[in-house]
Every structure is written in C-alpha cells, then in structure tokens.
Amino acid sequence: MSALVWLLTGLPLGAGAVLGVTGTRCNRLVPVLGTAVALVTFGVACAAAVARPAASAPLFAGMRAGLAVDGLSAVMVVTVAAVTTAVLAFAAGEFAQDENRGRFFGLMLLFAGSMLVTVTATTLPLLLMAWEAMGATSWALIGYWWRQPERAYAADVAFLTTRTADLGLYLAAGAAMAGGVGSLRLDLLPRAASPWLHLITAGVVVAALGKSAQLPFSFWLSRAMQGPSPVSALLHSATMVAAGAYLLLRLHPLLAATSWAGPLVAWAGALTALALGVVAVAQRDLKQLLAASTSAQIGFMVLAAGSGGVAAGTTQLVAHAATKSGLFVAAGAWLTALGTKQLPALRGAARRYRLVGAAFTVSALTLAGLPPLSLWAAKDEVLAAAGGESTALYAVGLAAAAVAAVYSIKGLWYVTRSLPDDPESGYDTERHGTRNIARTTPAPLLALTFAAAVLGVLALPGPASWLKRLVGSPGEPSPQPWELALSAGVAFASAALAWREATHPASVPRTVVRWTQGWLHLERAAQAVVVRPVMGLARALAVFDDRVVDGAVRQTARGGLAAARLAGRVDDGGIDAAVSAVAAGVRGLGRWARRPQTGLLHQYYAQAAVGFAVLVLIILLVR
C-alpha cells in the first residue's frame, strides 16, 4: 500500500531527472514520454486518492519523512496530476525541433513531482524540501529561454522573492523543535508551546503568502510570465502559487490556534483579491492580465483558509486550476500562432481560431464568476466562510468578485472583436508566429475548459457536504440562496458594465493607470527597501573587509617588519656599536701604550726619570 505513495512522487521526480539529462538527443521522443509519465502519474494519483496510502522513512534524529494521502491531499494530487498531464500534452507542440525539449519536459516533471510531494508531506522537513525544490525548478523553467537576459533576470527575481518568504518555513521548523514538537509533524504543530507557536505560525504564513504571490510579494508573478506558456499554465494553476494556498488550508488548525493569524491571513487574501484584481483590469498584455488575476483568485483561497473555509478554499483551488490552466493554454496557443500577447493586437483572435476562442470564452466567463460556472459557486462558498467571520471581509470579497468579472470580460472583449482591417501589423511582436494552432492543443484545452465549466458541481449541496467531510471540515457554512443570487447579480452587473466600458472607455487618472499597470510598483519598492540597501551594505562591507580587517592584518605584518628593522638598528647602532666602541677604545689605548716604545735608550732613561719623580712625588704626598 505504501508503495503507491512512493510511486506517486517518485515516478515524476525520477522520470523528470532522467529526461532532464537527455538534452536534445531524444527530442522527438521526449514529449511523448513526458506526457505518458504524467498520464501514468495521473492514474496513480487517482488510485492513491481511493486507496489513501501512507508511508514514512527516517530522515533526521527524531524526525521522519512522511508521505500520506488524506482527503485534502487526495483532491490535490488528482488536480496536480490532471493539470500536469493536460499541460504537458499541450506543450508537446509548443517547441521548435532544435530546442532542448529534454530539459523542458524533465524540469516540468520535477516541478510537478515536487508539488506532489508538497501536498502529500506529513512532516515539515519533507514539505520544506519539496517546497524549495519546486522554487528551484521554477527558476529553471522561467529562465528556460536563457539567451534573453530579461528572462534570466525574471527567473532570479521569482526565485529570490519566493525564497525570501521561504525563510519563514526554516524558522518555523526551528520554532517547532523549540516548542516541543520534535517530530515536526504537521498535525502536531498546533500543540507547540507559546511563544514558539506564534513564531511557527508567522513563519508558515509568510512562506505561504510569498509562494502564493499575495501582497506584498505579488510582483514575482508578473516576472514569472517570462517563462514559456506551458510553464505559466502549470505554475499559475495547480502548482507553485497553489502551494501557498494549500499550506494554509492544510495548517488551518495552526492558524486557529492563534488569535491573530486567521484574521491576518483572511485580510491578506481579501485585499490581494481586490488590489491585484484592479491591477489585472489595468493590464494591456493578456498574460500579464491573467497573472494578476491569478494573484487575485488565489487571494480567495487564502481568504477561505483564514476564515476556516477549508472545503471552500479547496473548491476554489480546484476550479481555478482548471480555469486558469485552460486560459493560459489558449493564450499560449495564440502567442505561438500570432506572435503576440498584447490585447489590442489580439482583437479578433477568437474569431480567427474559433475552437481556441470558444474555449477561452467559456473559461473567461468562468473566471468572471458568472453562474452557473464553477468559480461562481466556489467563490460563494469562500464568501460564506468569510461572512461567518466578519461582514467587512464579506464586503471586500464581494467587491473583489465584481472586479474579477471586470478583468475577465475585458480580456474577452478584445479577443472576440471582429478582426481589424490589418491584423498582421500587430502580430509577431514577441516572436515569429506560426499562424496555426498545433495539433496537440485542442484535446487538453477542451478537457481543461470542460472541467472549468462543470467543477461547480462541487458546490452543490450533496457534493459540497461530501467534500467537507473529505477534507475534515464538516461544519463549514454553505452560502444562502440570497448570497448566491447577490453574487450572481454582482457578477452580471459588473460584466455588463465592463463590456460597456470596453466599448466606450471612460478616462481614468493617469497616476492610477501607472500604478495599477506597474503592479502597484511593488517590485520597485522591494528594490528600494531591500535590494539596494543590501547591495550597498555588501559593497561597503567588502571595502571594510579589504581596508580595515585585512588592513589591520597588513599593518600588523608591517608593524612586525618595522619592529624587526628597529631591532636591527638597535642591534647595529646600539649593542654592536657599543662593542665596536669598546674595541676602538681598547685599540686607542693600545696605540697610546705603544707610543713610548720607541727603542731609543735615552728616551727610556728620560721616561724612567720622569716615572721615578712621579713615584717620589706620590709617596711624599700620600705619606
């Protein structure tokens, strides 16, 4: 039984590692192999969702690496594996013959495999390992076209931003150890002793908000758009950004154990849903619009997690995963065909490629929250949970839902216009378009769109209570009929308004446009507040290290040499000079003593006489 969960995680990770090192050697075969592995993984995930396997292995002293598929994990593994399969099937037609497909498909499988470990891990060390491995593979995927410097830079921004937040999980692990949860099991974390409990919660919340691109970390998601379209389709739906929301849903008991974490998380989600929704409205690039909308839609999941709506958040996660991956597949197909993702240039794209256009329309209407499509029902589940916490949260959430209708309809409006007279003039701004949709696109696109449309059944009374039991949160509130009607009305009204607004644009203050188009200048703020001071400090410390620390060493060495020279001088000019002086004195005395030795007898007589006289004189004086 436990073999199933090892297979579920080991298959994509192992196959991904193998495919990754094949490089361009098996370019024809790799897409098929990659998709096949994803498909088998999907099968294993379905089996695991039924069989609910659990396994663990020793990792550190007193800590195990545990994997288990419980209710919440069952939903997640099926979602992750399904979206991965669809996206890889789509990606098979997205790359030119000479591109390194082995690297791409290998990394995608590693990326998805990491997410599968994340959503099945039962202990913090293993979760953190998968969490960070997912970040590293996202770096390699976003920077896949590494010859273009801006894409490589975007990968760095995405990785460093998410890793900044990941530090929270490292601290949470240490705090759990300090708080008496030596096993670091996720289900035991809420039992940690105070004040460590608060540190664990804070670390988890920061890490989750960072990974999920919530405020104030949202900007990395804009940069992540530099990756190939299939990467966006996977990263924005069932993996990476979904991981943060999943973690908060998984650790909801931890949030509940502190009084502040739930409201904080709920408000962070609600405000992100509103603010990034407005950012999405302002975008003129389809992929940027979808990216901002991802932040906003994940905001609803975070809002649900903060207000105790585990089943609601899960429904939103699954429905959004299908919707958003479908939208990115459609946007990616147009980008490949037409070479552009600018909204004005994409006018009429839906009419030119009708199948993609139809799928995009359904998914966009789902994203808008229009009934009876899935996100309408899911969002109402979330709002019901939020309303149980506070009316203000409900109101902000409803406003965010209205904004969601506006940006979705805005995107839809552009692509469903009639083709302009000279459509070609706007094409090929990003790359050289192929002018046709790859054969591999329709099947996954239709599957994802179908799922997006119908997953709303999860919010029907029967399935909803099944899901609540499944994720272990049976007491969650369900939306009242009036709430459903209200949100439907709000969605329709906003959609109608957005359609009219798109046809007859009103003037908006330029500052507002600049701020919202620039993702609230969050990246600029991070540059100013964190990056530049740290770089300045680093340069200053490097100079300090060279001049002061090493300078002191050099001065000491110089001091040693100077002391040696001084000692040398003292030795030469003092001690040795004194010795020489003594010698010279003795030599002088010797010279003096030689003077009388003339060899002339009369002089000796004279000397003897003088000596005798002196002796007599002394004797006379002394006596």
Added chain:
Amino acid sequence: MLSVITFLPLLVCAVLLLWPRALGDRAYVWVWIVTAAVDLALVVTVWAGFDQTGGTQYQQRVRWIPSAGVSYHVGVDGLSLPLVALTCLLFLAVAVYSLKERRRVRSYVCLFLFLQTVGLGLFVALDLILFFVFFDLSIVGMFFVIAGWGHGERARAAALKFFLYTFIGSLALLLGFIGLYLAAAPHTFDIVDLTSSNPLAGRGLYAGLVLLAIGVGLAVKTPTVPFHTWLPPAHTDAPAAGSAILAGILLKMGTYGFVRIAMPLLPGSWRHYALVVVVVGAVSVVYGALVALAQTDFKRMIAYTSVNHMGYIVLAVGAAGSLAGSDAQARSLAVTGAVTQMVSHGLITGALFLLSGVLYDRGRTYAIDAYSGLAAHTPRFAGITAVAAFASLGIPGFSGFIAEFQIFTGSLASQAIATAIAVTGILITAALFLRALRTMFLGVPRLPRTIPAGGISDLSGTEAVPTVALMAVALVIGIAPRWLLDVIEPASRTLTGLVAR
C-alpha cells in the same frame, strides 16, 4: 588499519621520490589515482566494519615520547570517520582532475600525497601533539602548492601570507594544548584521557584562557570573521586542485578541532562562552555572505562563501553549548548538522573550485563580468556549475540542505536571534550565486578577448568525472542521508553529553 590508510600516501610519495627512473607526467598522476582509490577502498571497508554505537574504534596506541606524555594514538568515531572518507574521496577527485597538470608533475603529486597523509592523520589523531604536528604540516604542504603551482608572483605573496597567518594560529593552538597538558594530572596530551578526566573543570580564568588560545588557533584555520582575510588571496591565487583541498580538507581541520578538542576537553568554558561562539558564527555567516555578494571575481566569491558556510558550523557548535532553552535532541541535531556541513562543504565547494579552475583554464580570468552566455559554448560546464551553485546555496536534494536544516532547527531553540539572523545567509548566497550564474552563463554569448580564436571547449573527461562524482555524492546525501547520519548521530549525542556534564 588506520595507520595503513594514513601513511599509504606518504609511503607512495617516498617511493616516487626515490624511484631511480623518471616516469611520464601522466604515469605519476596515475600512481596517485591508484593510491587514492586504494585508500578510499580501505576507508570503505573501515566504514563497513564500523559499529555505529561503538564509540571510538580501530584504536592504536604506541609509546612515542613517554617523558612528555605524548603517544601515537589514533582511532575513528562518528565525528572523524565521515571526514576521513571525505578526505579520501576529495583527494581521489583532485587526482583525476590533475591528469591535465603538466608542470613539475612529480613534485606536485608528491606534495598532494603528503597532504593526504597529513589530512588523514589529523582526523584520526587522538593525541594533541600528533594533532598539532599534522595541523602544522598541512600549512607547510599547502604553502608549497600555492607558491609553486599558483598564478604567478601574486601566488607567492598569497602563500607567504597564508603560511604566516595560519602559523600564528597554530602557535596559539600549541599554547592552549600546553595549558591543557599542565592542568592534567598525570600530565598527558592524550585526547581520550583528557576527555574523561576533564582537567580544567572549575578552573575559571585559566580554563577561559586555554579556550581562548585553542579557539583563536582553530578560528584562524576555519576561518571565522575576523581571522579570515588570508583565505581569499590564498584561494584566488592557488591552483584549482590546491583550492579544492584547501577548502575541502584544510578548513575542516579548524571546525573538526572544535568538536574533537575544544568542546569535549573544555566543556565548562565552552558552555560559559557559548554566546561568544554563537555571535562569531552568526557574524561569519552574514558577513561572509554579504562580502561574497560584492565580489566581482568568481573564485574570490566562492572563497567568501566558505566563510559563510563555516559560520553555520560555528553557530551550531556554539548553540550546542547553550543548555538554556534547548533539549538534548536539539543540541545533538545542531552538532549532527555541523558535521554534515563539514562533509557537504568539502564536496560542493571542492567541486566549485575545480570548476573555477576550468573557467580560468579557458578564459585566463576569474572576472565574472568578462563572460556572458557561456552556456551556449559549454553546456555541460554550465549545467554542472549551475547544479553545484544550487547545491551550495542549500537547495534540498543536495547535502547542503541536510546540513543547514539541522543546524537551524537545532540552534533556534537556544539562540533564536542569532539563528534568525543567520538564516538570511541562505538568501544572500542564493542571490550571489544566481547573479554569477546569470552574468557568466546566461544571456547573449560573449567571451573574453583572452580566449583564442579557436573558441572554447566544453568540459573534458578528466574535468567532468571528478566534479560530477562529487556532486553525485552530495546528491545521494541530500536524498538519502541516513547512511551518513546513522554514523554521525551517536557521536553527536555523546559529544552533547560531554559538553553538558
């Protein structure tokens, strides 16, 4: 057995020197490779026969200078065995890498064989004077490697600085050893005897001064801030093989000294001054990372990341001495993390220094800005360097994460603030490695003018085999670390017990 492992390289070195006929350059290196492989095989058999719960094993004790309480006493336990294995593995990797060496190969091979004996001898030594002899001889051997095979005139200056600076450190160490010797009754330099008798218990200032002398001696070798400035020039101007050994083995002599000598022999003072150790460790982590971030020279940058990585070890051993607020599990986790980090740093930074040697070999410069888009010309080199860089910045799946996670998790309980500050080190190292990777390997291809018109060649077999092998071991430890941790953990528990007594 341990003596055979230790002195086999020296014996081969002597034979090579006395051999009457001159051999070819590659023949000398092949002799070295075979020697290192045999030594590694012997260590593997020792590992296989090692009883994980059996304490110090394979002991051998021979009278040496009995009048001074000195004996030839060797043995291995869970703290030293991983480092002995690391030494054999890294020397084997460096031997394979050295197949392309063409300058005075016989002397070169002999010096490295000598250094291998010195490294192994230090890790198995259970006598302070024996330890000191190997500690000092390592400086002598590395001095000649840097001065003789480094990059020109600057290398000789760097070698001199390295020698004098670390020699002062070893003098301080000797002073501390004599302090221990004088305090013990009967006088002895034997580490096992001194550990059990704990001669400086309750000796206040005297014990503090002995710890200061030993601590400074080991801190210079490790190196920690502020005693680290010999390291960057020594690394930058040393040959790649020398840098790999310097970082992989010689730095570990300092950190190993903490867990082998400073902690078990001076438990009282260690606990008393644990906060100082922790502060030095945390400062080394952040300071080393920040200064590395500002470097423009690839090899110098890696040298400073060594200061950062050694800082984690110092932080962990300091936290293991802080009893307040932490339980035995946390302290033992920190020590296990520290020993794992020694092994991990040897593997990963050893590989990175060999790769920086490849970079210099191709472009004759380490300047990061001189290169751009190298991945287009040298995809294998770019790939393995990227993997090594990610391993070094502590990505899970490689040994660095296994080490650092245990260090942080074990240290936070007793030293929350210092650990929280030190955690930022993994973010700064991520930033600096990503920046270097992006500048050198990604973007539009552009090569320095020093590269000949024929272009640039990718990794050759002799360059790829050692680096890939080192990363493969780091990967195995990163994914399935139990075989290593099973050896270290009992020894860590013993050590934390000794410190807490």
